[in-house]
Amino acid sequence: MDLQSVPGLAENLEQLTAEQVAMAELLVSAGQREVFSAWEPAGTHDAEKQTFFEQIGTLDRNYPGGIGCYLQNARSLLQEAAKGENPLEGWSPSVPKDGFQPEVGSQAYMEYEKLGRQEVQNCCFVIPAGGLGERLGFSGVKFALPVELVTGSCVLEVYCAYLQAFQRLAEEDDPSAQRCQLPLVIMASGDTEAGIKALLKSNKYYGLEPGQVTVLLQEKVGALANSNALLSMEGPYKVATKPHGHGDVHFLLHKSGLARRWQTEGKKWILFFQDTNTLYLTTFLCSLGVSAKHCLLANVVTMPRKAKEAVGSIARLTHTDGHSIVANVEYNQLEPLLRATGHDGDVNGPDGFSPYPGNTNELIFALPEYLSELETNGGQMPEFINPKYTDQTRSMFKSPTRLECMMQDFLRLLKADAKVGFTRYPLTFGYFPCKNDIATAARLASQGTPPHGAASAEAAVYDANCTMLRILGASVADPEERHWKGGPQLMGPAVVLWPDFAPSMFGLRKRLTAVSKLSIAARSSLEIRGDVYLGELTLDGALRIVAGPGVTLHIPKLNVHNKGQDFVGLTDDEQAGAATEDLCIRGYKLVTQDLERIEVTEAGCYTYSEDRTLSKRE
Numbered sequence: 001m002d003l004q005s006v007p008g009l010a011e012n013l014e015q016l017t018a019e020q021v022a023m024a025e026l027l028v029s030a031g032q033r034e035v036f037s038a039w040e041p042a043g044t045h046d047a048e049k050q051t052f053f054e055q056i057g058t059l060d061r062n063y064p065g066g067i068g069c070y071l072q073n074a075r076s077l078l079q080e081a082a083k084g085e086n087p088l089e090g091w092s093p094s095v096p097k098d099g100f101q102p103e104v105g106s107q108a109y110m111e112y113e114k115l116g117r118q119e120v121q122n123c124c125f126v127i128p129a130g131g132l133g134e135r136l137g138f139s140g141v142k143f144a145l146p147v148e149l150v151t152g153s154c155v156l157e158v159y160c161a162y163l164q165a166f167q168r169l170a171e172e173d174d175p176s177a178q179r180c181q182l183p184l185v186i187m188a189s190g191d192t193e194a195g196i197k198a199l200l201k202s203n204k205y206y207g208l209e210p211g212q213v214t215v216l217l218q219e220k221v222g223a224l225a226n227s228n229a230l231l232s233m234e235g236p237y238k239v240a241t242k243p244h245g246h247g248d249v250h251f252l253l254h255k256s257g258l259a260r261r262w263q264t265e266g267k268k269w270i271l272f273f274q275d276t277n278t279l280y281l282t283t284f285l286c287s288l289g290v291s292a293k294h295c296l297l298a299n300v301v302t303m304p305r306k307a308k309e310a311v312g313s314i315a316r317l318t319h320t321d322g323h324s325i326v327a328n329v330e331y332n333q334l335e336p337l338l339r340a341t342g343h344d345g346d347v348n349g350p351d352g353f354s355p356y357p358g359n360t361n362e363l364i365f366a367l368p369e370y371l372s373e374l375e376t377n378g379g380q381m382p383e384f385i386n387p388k389y390t391d392q393t394r395s396m397f398k399s400p401t402r403l404e405c406m407m408q409d410f411l412r413l414l415k416a417d418a419k420v421g422f423t424r425y426p427l428t429f430g431y432f433p434c435k436n437d438i439a440t441a442a443r444l445a446s447q448g449t450p451p452h453g454a455a456s457a458e459a460a461v462y463d464a465n466c467t468m469l470r471i472l473g474a475s476v477a478d479p480e481e482r483h484w485k486g487g488p489q490l491m492g493p494a495v496v497l498w499p500d501f502a503p504s505m506f507g508l509r510k511r512l513t514a515v516s517k518l519s520i521a522a523r524s525s526l527e528i529r530g531d532v533y534l535g536e537l538t539l540d541g542a543l544r545i546v547a548g549p550g551v552t553l554h555i556p557k558l559n560v561h562n563k564g565q566d567f568v569g570l571t572d573d574e575q576a577g578a579a580t581e582d583l584c585i586r587g588y589k590l591v592t593q594d595l596e597r598i599e600v601t602e603a604g605c606y607t608y609s610e611d612r613t614l615s616k617r618e
């Protein structure tokens, strides 16, 4: 190839290594001559030219097939986009019949949980957490967000607490086995890696062993300046880059060799989930049981979804060639696809929801089949591109674009006969991420759309816990509408059931020894941690019960009436910055008037009586 004819590059060829010449050839042959156009001759900015080639090397290593492949894929997707082609051409959607809907708390649900409990020791946990969270207005990583204000625990802390609770279940079931350590993989990006590592380190991995946690680094991909997939430059010697999406997680599991190692170690399942919705783990043992019982290669956890709601949907897609798959269809594609294939569009059924369930992006894969597919596709996900064109000619962009990929599109790569199913829970146990800033949350709430802000995510945790208590027979006050700066929000009693108290519905039932005599009044708050067995309870106020490590605490009967805690809207000053960021994204704070604490830290078995005396049991 004649690199001498490439302006900018020609004047630098002599000082390039053989490897750099090869990279330059690759770029030029991929239509990137212009990338060198602003280069000064050799002797000027040479160090930056070295850095440029290092960057190209990084981009090359971090894309399946290398940077040449990336540019080729980009060009063909851009050509399709310029012609306005439908990316799902040839596919026709229908309502999937591959779902399981265990009613939370039912016998079937408990049986799935039992199976899940047997399987959990063979599960690996993977969280893509490379997203910047730009929409949220929180400067830390999303893992550091307090899930709720009653305990103030952050998302990562709750996830790690669930893992420890699951480990304990596995150890209880098989005391002769070695200590169970469930692998946790976090995919971070340049935007989140330092924050996540600092969070883990400064909190001693929230009780996990450092060796069981792996942080994989997701690199960004080259930004594209025009329809010919010309790399966009941030300066003469630096390619602009953008995030490639959470689909990179599969490539990284492949490239790092982790998925293969897990297989060798006899692991059987991988759970993928996202970085701000702790409810995933509330129902997880049941979902895993569904996978195990029905031998599902992939199990997508879903929730009811209003027709046209901006959340991905699960559909059966049948191709004109006759084969069909169950996959995620993004909300902006479902409606046009339905109409283009002769359907009425996405409309609510008699239950008030779309027949196409909503994807929570919690995916459970059977490891052996996942691995065999991963080794075939190398972690190369189907990609999409979403350029914003300057005009009708669809050639120039308003700002550089890039290819993106989604974790859930692994489903599209599975063979037609792969057993893909979904588990559907009611909305209460659905997807309540914390993504949007308070103004956006208020706007969405006013349109009757899920606000996906910090307040709705917090209320969802209390609501799920209250619902589980009610299902088991407790009497828990209904949620009340509160009005925050982020819009109206239904909030029930602020109940937090820590995973070491009850990591599952079955576990919760065991802990409550007189549930029909358990009542919680409106605006109360309750936190329970550790090995606690709770009998009759009348709570009108705030109560915290903590059984420390090695403590078993029996509380047969308790009446608690105090002024309790309340959520109070922030003043304008506080909202304008006098309050901490984690409160500003909610629009309220928690004010404590009274809080009864029952906290036992010295190992042993105790009874705590109605008259507030603690006695050690023999």
Ligand code: UTP
Binding pocket: 127, 128, 129, 130, 131, 132, 133, 134, 135, 136, 187, 189, 218, 243, 244, 245, 246, 273, 274, 275, 276, 435
């Ligand atoms: P979100 O849709 O919440 O997007 O990501 P985001 O990028 O975190 O937030 P914004 O758009 O900047 O406000 C869904 C999940 O995918 C992860 C996120 O961390 C979250 O768990 N993600 C997203 C990645 O791991 N990598 C990415 O490139 C993008």
